[in-house]
Amino acid sequence: MANDYARPGRVRPAPENFLSDEDIAAINKGGRRDFLRSAFIAASAALAAPAVARAQSAGDPAILELPPWSTSLGLPVAANPYGMPSKFERGLVRRESPGLTRVGGSSVAFTPLQGLFGIITPSGLHFERHHQGWHDIDPARHRLMINGLVKSEAVYTMDDLMRLPAVSRIHFIECGANTGMEWGNVAVPTVQYSHGMLSCSEFTGVPLKLILDMCGADYKKGRFILAEGADGSSMTRTIPMEMVESGEVLVAYGMNGEMLRPENGYPLRLVVPGVQGVSWVKWLRRIEVGDQPWASKDEAVHYIDLMPDGQHRQYTSTQEVKSVITSPSGGQILLDRGFHNISGMAWSGRGKITRVDVSTDGGINWREARLETPVLSKAVTRFNLDWVWDGKAAILQSRATDDSGHIQASYGQLRAVRGTKSIYHNNAIQSWKVTESGEVSNVQVL
């Protein structure tokens, strides 16, 4: 299991195939249909039969011999007072894209979506995108300044901020450049590299509106804020005041129950639900209230959209409705025919996911997937769909719809408007090709 394509198990590469050739033959033949009530149950229940036979006659060592963990005393607690994953999961880690931006000043590490479940991203696997590297900042020395169009400028310590009324909310964060390579018709091999600048966590912090109220912000003139980070990159982003006034923008210190991780902005970052990650300024040190956008370097020359007519679109920061099948996905191998659970993630910067449709024939026919609860606004929603693979070539796609009525577009539809020269804000339908031998790879379908 020591590679990043390894999970979930039913699509492991061949060396980790736990089923024998005889097993697979038995599965493909089917059987024991007397008590089965559906094609799904038929396909999946058949799996168990050879294992039973094996255990009872030919002898499955895992059944017939007691393993050491059943016959020995285990480890006491607190060997790791802060626990870590199993040694068998060591391959499931953040990865860099070789040659992409591997310098200390500008670096990316992708979340291994192919091995994740549900909607919460483990904090140890939260994607990273740094403009000047990351620091482990001493919270005792960290300050947040509020200035600009306010009656009283203020400087807060972490202690000051952590006394204030706190809220906790689950939201996704996606880098505006996620899936950026695909504009140029480059099909990166795995979902970790194609969609892995996406995470979803429970954030805890103080609504920025409350802090601006305390400082007497001028909401009439002050229609924008500037957020500034404490790292050396001069990261500064303009955010419209109406987002702050909605109460959604948080000055956050908590992520998934504990303090933010250093590489995700410890001890303080801005949370701007629905907006691209660069605006979620890490190591947040200053908020300025102003009367117009700042057009800082990171909004004037980066995170802008080059349109077919040569013009640039600026301040297109909402992450539009998007989804991706994470299993099966590129680099994985279907071990055999029969039942498979197709699983994926859907999200929208505009609100809640209302529906995800899945196609296994490249977009000709679609079936509605099951959405797991909770379905939350501006958060990842997990979807699942039953699929019985007949062993023929297939193309898997997912298409999400949000409660603003937006539907994810195909590459053909998106390129008709946006061209092929962009880097940012690609929310096209992703396609995974399955060959007859079960290999899954990234293909572009217009």
Added chain:
Amino acid sequence: MANDYARPGRVRPAPENFLSDEDIAAINKGGRRDFLRSAFIAASAALAAPAVARAQSAGDPAILELPPWSTSLGLPVAANPYGMPSKFERGLVRRESPGLTRVGGSSVAFTPLQGLFGIITPSGLHFERHHQGWHDIDPARHRLMINGLVKSEAVYTMDDLMRLPAVSRIHFIECGANTGMEWGNVAVPTVQYSHGMLSCSEFTGVPLKLILDMCGADYKKGRFILAEGADGSSMTRTIPMEMVESGEVLVAYGMNGEMLRPENGYPLRLVVPGVQGVSWVKWLRRIEVGDQPWASKDEAVHYIDLMPDGQHRQYTSTQEVKSVITSPSGGQILLDRGFHNISGMAWSGRGKITRVDVSTDGGINWREARLETPVLSKAVTRFNLDWVWDGKAAILQSRATDDSGHIQASYGQLRAVRGTKSIYHNNAIQSWKVTESGEVSNVQVL
């Protein structure tokens, strides 16, 4: 910050007090009320004023000198492909209760609730309770057997299970012995030790009902299941079939987005929402369908309730409605008067939390707390309440109500029925005493 009482910041012990005596004097005097709209904003905004004055005149080094992280290149990504918390958070770890059960065969590590936010428990801080220690089991050698009143017995590999339709749901898990010391009028010092056998995570797995359907379970005769773990403790628990038939009981492999941690049952555990943790059998290897409870050792001599008449109550496994204030809580110190955010957790094995009331005067007066979203069935709900501390002695309590209509009882009410000799299933109202000097300690209020 290197001790377990350290978080959240506004209640840190004195050595980590970032406010000077002059600051505190200024806060207590108040001021700048011209633009303030409520007692809360008055109390909290006053905090910032001294910091501003300090920065602008006397000179706050944190403001006037650029810190090294603003003037140097940071670290590139992937130094830790699996990330860890900040070095400044090293004190926030699981802890054992000295002398309680510190042997390899029977051990406990408590979750540091005093430093957590929101509802998700970081997997590295999930509480531990082992009956024969823990193992890191090789998933390639793990099997799940289904037997008993079924048409076809079956043995599943992890690959078999991970092909099946999966669901993801957020639930709490609480040890039946959580808060057990308090029956005997022992007030343990911190919420980590009084309530820290509680965690809440997003679990992913296969509904057990589906697997039993596949095996042709006899639901008419088979009104109970037995769950058995693969460790050496012979952990076996009876679970009523109606819980399985509800679809809520899961054969789970995922927790908070990734595979279960070894100490929490990797690669497979049972999830039995609303029921005490011992029934969530770890390292799950067998499910048997039967026609009556098994009365195994862990349900005949442990996890039973000794009543005042000397009788034992058995199979009282639902975790009743309960709540606790996690901040401020025992061992913490209020740094000064004025605004404080009272925060805590509420949960019920019967369904959703509908209301949490908070008292600051030992139960005479109550105010309704704000519930953070999402509020989910059989999951932790986070509550918050604004509080302006006047510097006088106080007793903080929380009282939860669930959607079955149950309300958390006082110790007096609970003892009138249950006596004082129990170990398990204590859901009484917790009281934290605040002295005039701001010290918080555990007291019992009948």
